[in-house]
Amino acid sequence: MATDDASTPSSAGDIEHIKINASNLSKVGFRPSFWTYLKQVWEFRHFIIFDSRSRIAGDAAKDSLGQTWLVLNPILNGAAYFLVFGIMLGTGRGIENFVAYLIIGVFMYRFTVSAIVAGSKAISGNRSLVTAFNFPRMTLPIAINVRELMRQMIAFVTMIGLIAIIPPLEPISWKWLMFIPIVAIQFLFNLGLSLVLARIVTVWNDFSHIITFGTRIWMYLSAIFYGVERFEDLPIVLTFMYANPLFCILDMTRDVLLYDAWPDPMRWLVLGSWTVGLLVAGSIIFWQGEETYGREER
Template identity: 30%
Template sequence: MVLSRHRFNRAEKAAQLGVELIEQRVKNPNARIYKVSAEGLEPLAIRPSLPEYLRQLWDRRFFIVADARAKALRSTRDYRLWRTWLVLNPLFDVALYGFLFGFLFKSSRGIDNFIGFLFIGIIFMRMMSGLFTSGSGLMTASRSMIRAFNFPRASIIFSQTLRAMIDNVLPALVCLVSAFLLQWGTPPRWTLIFIVPLFLLLHIFGTGLMFIMARLTAEIPDVKALVPLVTSAWFFLSGVMFSLDRFASFGKIHAIMTANPAHIFLTVIRDSTIYGQVPSLAEWATLLAWTFGTFIVGFVYFWLAEDKYVRIA
């Protein structure tokens, strides 16, 4: 150990002497000046073409999966109860909002299985808002890896999404089991199978949001100050704790609120699970348009700044 430390100190001193020697030569007015032709030189950070970028991401698919699995289910690892909090947190959230909106504000009127309605609204909305906020400052948090290695930066986003998907499986199961237990006597219907593609679509949609937020907050750090306000407004205006039908008389406001992709996701998930209704073709078309439209726009927007992340992260 002493020998290793001695070698390290010698190497550090040699590097320092080398830097000082270079500085002396640069400051010497009598030093020779060498002109270097730019021909043949290539920039270190360059944005690859979109097909090449996709190929690079595919080549790193094993790293993305391994990184996501290594970081999954770690948000509560420092607690004594550890994974138990992944179950308890949703229950406490539903208890709080159920008391406020169901008991005090009477928003449960006219809603069948209001607690199940609330479970699905809170848990799945937390997933969407969590993906949105995960992109905030993600490039800055990964600064050391971005500057040390040359790799497609989108792999950080995909790894984060896959990690979130693994983390969200248990809350989703708790949510659905609790919702069905609260309507005892009405067994799940075959429409419950739609929850699998909806769960995947929700995370693809969230990946697009993460791409947008990752680049936006890397270029304009002040945007991070607005993220809590935006997520809170999105949460309360998406029909999580109450039905948006109460605003039907407001015309345009109601139309804007119901066009919100988060509200559409929550409506289709509730209908296909606790209410046993098949989503209409119009609802599927709208969800697919929001999901893949947001993903493609977010991915291209992120890729266009690929050569900047080394400098702005």
């Protein structure tokens, strides 16, 4: 005659007495406190690096030339801008070493735009991943910005190489090392702006089209292929230009790589203020939407 195992509930009444320890369970998509959230993001730092590297390798495998396009794209764009603005429209008149001036503008602009456009779609472009797994969603825009930084390393080496070999040759000095902190601040600026835009796009997906249009206007307003000196008689325009964080990045880079000069302290102040403000505001805004990312419908 079969007997019941003593450890197995024999009736519904026994089942009622089973206790479940739920202390280690958490709600999927639950938003923790802000500082706890940032700590969780830090714990995913290895995932961020792995995801960045793997996606770069995957994207490169799709094209025959692979990562060569990271160099060819800005060079081809620069050549087109030089033809239209430098030769046909003559916007480079009066600018010392206009070719290098234009190269810096195109390469540095491309870094910021590539990062924020891709970062703005960090949630909307990874909907299946967001809904399937429980992890701090801020890791996605961070991973995208790290990926763009890794990609641009090759482009930056190419940019500096072109500046060094295209006449008139620029003197190499210790000031060139200042390019490293400039890129570091640019990366943090890109990240802060990406966090803000990613949150907006999850609420209103059509805003991604406005971003594309806005970055194009931003390019024309940042002195990429013309000198800011042409606005010396228009103080309002100059004030707006000096408050433009992208112009600050370009001007600082040109100072250290082209003109053997230390960047204007006001450029550091303006760019630093934009960067800190966007990082703080972007982190808070993005964190506030943490519980909504997995369930929002488009």
